[in-house]
Amino acid sequence: MLDHLSYKTPEPKVIAGAKADWELVIGMEVHAQVSSNAKLFSGASTGFGAEPNSHVAFVDAAMPGMLPVINEFCIAQAVKTGLGLKAAINLRSAFDRKNYFYPDLPQGYQISQLYHPIVGEGEILVDMGPGVARKVRIERIHLEQDAGKSIHDMDPTMSFVDLNRTGVALMEIVSRPDIRGPEEAAAYVVKLRQILRYLGTCDGNMQNGNLRCDVNVSVCRPGQYEKYQETQDFSHLGTRCELKNMNSMRFIQAAIDYEARRQIAILEDGGVVVQETRLYDPDKNETRSMRSKEEAHDYRYFPCPDLLPLEIEQGWVDGIAAAMPELPDEKKARFVDALGLSEYDASVLTAEVENADYFEAVVAVCDDGKLAANWVINELFGRLKKDGAEIDASPMSPAQLGGIITLIKSGDISGKIAKDLFEIVYTEGGDPAEIVTARGMKQVTDLGAIEAAVDKIIAESPAEVEKAKANPKLVGWFVGQVIKASGGKANPAAVKEIVAQKLGI
Template identity: 70%
Template sequence: MTEHSYTLPGVTGDWEVVMGLEIHAQVVSNAKLFSGAATAFGAAPNSQVSLVDAAMPGMLPVINEHVVEQAVKTGLGLNAKINNWSRFDRKNYFYPDLPQGYQISQFQFPIVGEGAIECERDDGSRFTVRIERLHLEQDAGKSIHDLDPNSTYVDLNRSGVALMEIVSKPDIRSPEEASAYVSKLRTILRYLGTCGGDMEKGQLRADVNVSVCKPGAYEKFRETGDFKHLGTRCEIKNVNSLRFIRQAIEYEAQRQIDIIEEGGKVDQETRLFDANTGVTRSMRSKEEAHDYRYFPD
């Protein structure tokens, strides 16, 4: 174990936590990724939706050059490789608030490659988180479930808004490090002017991948690069505050430990964090890349 290891006690001994984060950062831009529709927060529902955003037949997307510039600027701020050639892909899945039936994203050829940022713990010690990639993609709309007991309402104002998805390596080892990483990343984005970083407005959202393992397993993973040394990971989707990130990790790590020590098996799945109860709950089985049927857009 390292000096700053975060361990949780169990019946069979101590456990360690391993995390990688996927940060969805809304790009500062007056227009969406592939349309000229506005992106202002707080507008009346469905008042900022172009024919492209609503996926009307025959509509053709046109890339927003400013968004590309913002992604490159962010990549430079992350000490990352800027790829001279990148490609958009269709990521196929169905949600009521995804009118196209697919999301225009990037898969094999992202705009930004590997980088790294240095972060600081509460005690002043530093740690480095490696960045795997930054890619551009469209946001989905928003499903609203609490306006009617029998109906779901859909607001497409966010549909097509430009997002940078910043994916880290599994280098984060504690709830404290996770919040420190998100805080440092948010500071960089705000300084560069590429993302407002207001988590309450949905400008910055974290998907937290959590797994647990026995002490020493992570070091074997870093030596070999083989994920078999780490436990099955679960993704906690769309966590929107630093405090909730810490709470979600603490609960989810303990949940996985309890399952394993009782002889069960952790299912790879996507989970939601309920801020009112402080627990995570199952949302859906975790999709793999082949489930999305990626192909060039």
């Protein structure tokens, strides 16, 4: 369905240094919390906002003798995500221990997948404007358990630990260094979040930490990236620094821009960029060193002795594939092809899965994609934005909006009356057709009544009659006057035809 959409690749972001031009190279590691009621290796709840340490099983707290048991649903969610990213599903994967010591990690290690991840290579098409997109390759997706949370602001003399998040399933989605600018990085996260939400494998809530990113940034001279593509030698891309735990599209862009310029200044002064992990301070708009960048051997990875290798059957994967929902790119293409929408309107309506579902429910009632798109985007979205509300909190149901559009199509109400009706239904509720009947809002189509109104306006406006005969475009003035006199109920097309006939135009 995407064959008719032709995309060109955007140019890389070029930053002019004091001595030379530089290009950005960005890779991302996105940690997406798996949508699951239970944790990866225990039955403890994953609910957000509970009292500290109230969602902790014995295995989460690393009690002696407690063994992890894999949550099959989390495995299915990871496979579903891989299929949604057109990635290879590994029928055999394994879990490893990533060893480090921190108060919010009670086991002293994190169970992850370094050597044999559950999902292999895939790709995402990142929209960068009409007809422009960047294809970003996915290197891998692996499952791992989340750590707890250290709390430092309850008492200035003490630190506290909340283990509610400990053991929650995360998918770490690792991209290749294919992203070439701050805007592309944010657009990549937006598109990935969109896909995950369509799939139902992660809710994408960045405010709660359910989707967060580590961003690897380096700079190189023009032409070096092409050499990397030819040789797969990462030395052409420059030394990278990792920006940790980014959870805002705006901060992602600002942090990348600052970090790139920091590295350029070091290189142009003859210095060397140190590979390290850095944090972004949004108040100061700067990155600062957190620690030297660890390599795999620093964590002393080894196969988890408590878990056998995970083996899944192709038939099980095929069953998940058969039940896959329609993804945003395919839905957008269908809206363009089957419903005749513009690519812009289709993009707006598919940006969030709830918006797309609402729109399709409206179309199911009124059977008119273009008219439904116009009312959903311009009237409903505009009003919801004014009220600071989301689509799932809309006081107007798809059936009600579809009913208003159906009345427009049937000629029972005009566009002006429809807007008045929209306001009534939005604020008071009710069935649109019943409201039109009860309040006398039905459009006047009685030609006799319209003709009488036209005759009255013509008789009262001799000067305008002469002007309209000299300039037929002024016939619209008479149409407006008749519609105004009818309280907006006169059928505009009928009025225009009768006015033109009476004036001999």
